[in-house]
Amino acid sequence: xxxQDFFFQAMIYLTAAVVxxxxxxxxxxGSVLGYLAAGIIIGPSxxxxxxxxxxxxxxxxxxxxxxxxFVIGLELQPSLLWKMRRTIFxxxxxxxxxxxxxxxxxxxxxxxxxxRAVAIGLIFALSSTAIILQTLTEKGLLQNNAGRSAFLVTxxxxxxxxxxxxxIPLLASFDGKSTIAGTTLNRITTNIELDGWLHLLFIIAVxxxxxxxxxxxxxxxxxxxxxxxxxxxxxxxxxxxxxxxALAMHxxxxxxxxGTFLAGVVLADNEYRHELETTINPFKxxxxxxxxxxxxxxxxxxxxxxKPLMILxxxxxxxxxxxxxxxxxxxxxxxxKGHDYLFAFLLAPSSEFAFVLISFSKQNQLFDEPTAxxxxxxxxxxxxxxPLLLIFNEKALSPIMTRKQNKTEFDLVESSDNPVIIAGFGxxxxxxxxxxxxxNYKVTIIDSNPANVEILRKFGFxxxxxxxxxxxxIEQAGIKHAKLVILSMAEYDEALQVADYLKKNYPYxxxxxxxxxxxxAFEFFKRNVNIVQQEVFxxxxxxxxxxxxxxxFSRYEAYRATRTFKHHEKQVLLDLYALWKEDESRFIQETRxxxxxxxxxxxxxxxxxxxxTDYAWNANSxxxxxxxxxxxxxxxxxxxx
Amino acid sequence: MKKILIIFAxxxxxxxxxxxxxxxxxxxMPGISLNNLYExxxxxxxDIIQEQQLLIEHDIIVWQHPFYWFSAPAIxxxxxxxxxxxxxAYGEKGHSLExxxxxxxxxxxxxxxxxxxxxxxxxxxxxxxVPFKQSASLCRMExxxxxxxxxxxxxxxxEIEVQTSKYKKMxxxxxxxxxxxxxxxxxxxxxxxxx
Numbered sequence: 146x147x148x149q150d151f152f153f154q155a156m157i158y159l160t161a162a163v164v165x166x167x168x169x170x171x172x173x174x175g176s177v178l179g180y181l182a183a184g185i186i187i188g189p190s191x192x193x194x195x196x197x198x199x200x201x202x203x204x205x206x207x208x209x210x211x212x213x214x215f216v217i218g219l220e221l222q223p224s225l226l227w228k229m230r231r232t233i234f235x236x237x238x239x240x241x242x243x244x245x246x247x248x249x250x251x252x253x254x255x256x257x258x259x260x261r262a263v264a265i266g267l268i269f270a271l272s273s274t275a276i277i278l279q280t281l282t283e284k285g286l287l288q289n290n291a292g293r294s295a296f297l298v299t300x301x302x303x304x305x306x307x308x309x310x311x312x313i314p315l316l317a318s319f320d321g322k323s324t325i326a327g328t329t330l331n332r333i334t335t336n337i338e339l340d341g342w343l344h345l346l347f348i349i350a351v352x353x354x355x356x357x358x359x360x361x362x363x364x365x366x367x368x369x370x371x372x373x374x375x376x377x378x379x380x381x382x383x384x385x386x387x388x389x390x391a392l393a394m395h396x397x398x399x400x401x402x403x404g405t406f407l408a409g410v411v412l413a414d415n416e417y418r419h420e421l422e423t424t425i426n427p428f429k430x431x432x433x434x435x436x437x438x439x440x441x442x443x444x445x446x447x448x449x450x451x452k453p454l455m456i457l458x459x460x461x462x463x464x465x466x467x468x469x470x471x472x473x474x475x476x477x478x479x480x481x482k483g484h485d486y487l488f489a490f491l492l493a494p495s496s497e498f499a500f501v502l503i504s505f506s507k508q509n510q511l512f513d514e515p516t517a518x519x520x521x522x523x524x525x526x527x528x529x530x531x532p533l534l535l536i537f538n539e540k541a542l543s544p545i546m547t548r549k550q551n552k553t554e555f556d557l558v559e560s561s562d563n564p565v566i567i568a569g570f571g572x573x574x575x576x577x578x579x580x581x582x583x584x585n586y587k588v589t590i591i592d593s594n595p596a597n598v599e600i601l602r603k604f605g606f607x608x609x610x611x612x613x614x615x616x617x618x619i620e621q622a623g624i625k626h627a628k629l630v631i632l633s634m635a636e637y638d639e640a641l642q643v644a645d646y647l648k649k650n651y652p653y654x655x656x657x658x659x660x661x662x663x664x665x666a667f668e669f670f671k672r673n674v675n676i677v678q679q680e681v682f683x684x685x686x687x688x689x690x691x692x693x694x695x696x697x698f699s700r701y702e703a704y705r706a707t708r709t710f711k712h713h714e715k716q717v718l719l720d721l722y723a724l725w726k727e728d729e730s731r732f733i734q735e736t737r738x739x740x741x742x743x744x745x746x747x748x749x750x751x752x753x754x755x756x757x758t759d760y761a762w763n764a765n766s767x768x769x770x771x772x773x774x775x776x777x778x779x780x781x782x783x784x785x786x
Numbered sequence: 787m788k789k790i791l792i793i794f795a796x797x798x799x800x801x802x803x804x805x806x807x808x809x810x811x812x813x814x815m816p817g818i819s820l821n822n823l824y825e826x827x828x829x830x831x832x833d834i835i836q837e838q839q840l841l842i843e844h845d846i847i848v849w850q851h852p853f854y855w856f857s858a859p860a861i862x863x864x865x866x867x868x869x870x871x872x873x874x875a876y877g878e879k880g881h882s883l884e885x886x887x888x889x890x891x892x893x894x895x896x897x898x899x900x901x902x903x904x905x906x907x908x909x910x911x912x913x914x915x916v917p918f919k920q921s922a923s924l925c926r927m928e929x930x931x932x933x934x935x936x937x938x939x940x941x942x943x944x945e946i947e948v949q950t951s952k953y954k955k956m957x958x959x960x961x962x963x964x965x966x967x968x969x970x971x972x973x974x975x976x977x978x979x980x981x
Contacts, residue, residue: 429801431964705831708831766872766873767872767877770878
């Protein structure tokens, strides 16, 4: 087979990931460690299944890093950045700066040259976004003071990765070797033969194009494509955009990572943000996984076995140094007691970006193979001990701290999450949304029709574009905090699909559903969704009521007659449902056609007698009795009370 | 043991202090059914057959409500109009309610003394309740003296608790037929029997 080799390699990588990641997760460690472990096992140190082609795989996997930076950019709304500027830029930059100096100083003491010492400082200053985010989400600490500060600091560090990628080749060029490797990830110098000025102009033009295009033009493209309703085209468009930007940046000699990160930030305010994120995430996840596997494969176990004590000593030293710096900063920025420990423990382990920077430095010949190998080992080990650090903090330290203060600390969780999610915001959902808003309920709105999103945004509705049938979209809409989900969407099967998903994963959330017809309602009943409204029934009955008025009913009589009819319809519905449950298959085959439904409904109605409800207002019987009384009195007989 | 049906009308139960407490307190009492009209019929579309069936099944009927404009909230009047049909509740062929006991349980904003000839409201509670009494009599039912909680605007939570236990005592006594006919008709308010 033509691509046999490729497929064989792919199989090894995928098998390793599929086996190791769940295993490591079961042990309570992060997926990053799982990928690394998988890489170590299939790498030359252990099984030796992959090896010489690893460099090529690595370059491919670096595209994952580019995607990761794009997604991080998407998370960074400029307005949010501004609001959090003190923590992000103050705490963040101090942390990076001080850590670089301290660690760089130690590196100098260990006889590294100044440029390498700086690079080492930069690499070890970073903390693991992946581990921190995962830990915070798992423990529900994202709203907690320390948790949020830690996250914001990693955010700053993530931003700093971009300039760091630019600085490392510069540091490497200090050596005078100046054989700067071009990788897909970064190039600061270029082979374009242009004058300096012209080149600068060119760079400015491309960046301006990215910002302008992202801000003003991309929306129309996304809408155009989203309107076709074909997800794969949307995916293709997103990938095309990122690859295009990466190539353009490459051509003008800038870091592709920087370009896509910038594009991400520009698109962060875009209403297609969630959709972009969910589209890119699987690619990002897989490629990052691949990246970590490659890193794992290049980890030199033999090296560790040579001097295990020295390496462990370095790791402990590194963690201790970072912890002290972070703890002092936490105190300085007045994090609450107990929170300062959590903050420092969260941020002490090294970052997955360290792998990127190390392998990148190696390509730039800043470090030789053994040094890079040693650093990779240190990063890996420091990440591996991070869960242990947190367990230590939780089990040993916090209880002591809280006992000291003689009371438990609670953070007020300022949850902005809305109690109601409305899925589908067309004409139907709009009425519901307006009614709830008028009664001061906050609603989160998801809609998959880009035209609606566009219009409603103009009127200040808070809503986002996304496909509700995708679990990620529901998660992001805040299903964990919602009390109600209103399925007001027009799509027949999709609504049922969402109901299934919610019943299975969030059985405590109440579901209210719009039914297209009675059989749609039955499908909901079957799923134990009992609050169902037939979409046209009420308004059609309303118009019928007006017809009765025109035919001479008083308005109240018409109202009562319509009420009677509506209550009677409920009974018909239940009778039909009983029938439907008995012989569902026949109904499914036949009743999608309206004419079939019609005959079923009318048949059921015929069998059901409407009770004369307003009988008491009907004076016939009492008049008869009064007449009788009158005549009997006339004919002289016994008096009645 | 007799069976008691509480026909309850309060349009804003979430804002109520007394009636919410009272109705909550009877929810698990044997022999007592609570029929919350506003909850069952928010559109005033009363299910007449079901309501008549409930009346037939019970021995003692309670009309429980706050005293709005010296009478009941609107839905209870609708209930009278629709459920007590000629031929069911009264008239030559209407004997379904014959012999049942019935009483009003009401709460009033004013105190006992404003409901008197010289008081602000000029008439006594029993005078205001004449339409209920006569309706009962037309249906051949025995109208018992009313059970009244006065001064609902100024009542304290502690007093509400006291009233609640008295109210339960009153219902139990009626249910278990502890008060004889003469005793019942000898008082102005049933409250006097629970003191």
